[in-house]
Amino acid sequence: MKKMFLTLLVTAGLPFYAQMGINTQQPKAGLDVNGDYNLRGKLVVLNATENSLSEGTHDQVLVSQGEGYPPIWKTLRIPEYEPNKFYLIYNNSFSDRAGVTFNSSDESTIVSRSATFTKNNDFSGFSGFKKISGLSQTIHVYSTESKTYFQFETVVQANFPANGSTDTSIDYACGIFVDDKLVNLRQRNLKASSASNTFITHNQIGMAQNLSKGQHTVSVACSRLKSYNTTSGITLAIGINAATNINDFISQSSLKVDVYEVPQVFNPIIN
Incomplete structure (x- = not known):
């Protein structure tokens, strides 16, 4: 026991x-x-x-x-959304200091600008255009009702000598693409001046409406279209300096993307 x-x-x-x-x-x-x-x-x-x-x-x-x-x-x-109203769902900014450069042999061979520079045309048809690598980014869209705004800013420079009586200039263009489809394009002319190594600030705003739901790739590409009274040694630089009177910090490119949507999927947000 x-x-x-x-x-x-x-x-x-x-x-x-x-x-x-x-x-x-x-x-x-x-x-x-x-x-x-x-x-x-x-x-x-x-x-x-x-x-x-x-x-x-x-x-x-x-x-x-x-x-x-x-x-x-x-x-x-849980976010409080009112029906049928647009809300800022996504916004981000990107920068690039590598830029793109064009010498005289890089000029575009596009025959008709009006035919090529048309909304939704594919990037493959844009002869002589180079993408600014750091501005190629992925975004997401969650609603079939959306408005996506793009703001692109850069500096364009050519190593022009100081200009006398000769009209020396270069036509160039920059386009904003979504999934390699054109959504916005601006073309301008950079002229030589009384000072050497002329540069200008380039600003561009574009918009795409009702992108499909899912992932999209945004990119910016530029081109040297035509030169007037220039020599073979003239370089056009976009988003990078072509001469030492400015540097790559001053000439860098930036792209801001804002996506406004009418929410359709109310995903809870957890801290």
């Missing part, structure tokens, strides 16, 4: 690691409840950072951190 009593005492002092099931013969966790669960008291979780128990705050929910990690409390916020 004494031995049996001692065995019971020793067994009672051992920790239990068995799984417990309610309404199930095969529990799959420490506590496996097969049915409704009614909680009348507190629900706390381990704060692994501080090694303490946390009850969370008002309106917080438990969010899984993945296998092997305890859940954590998160604040759940």
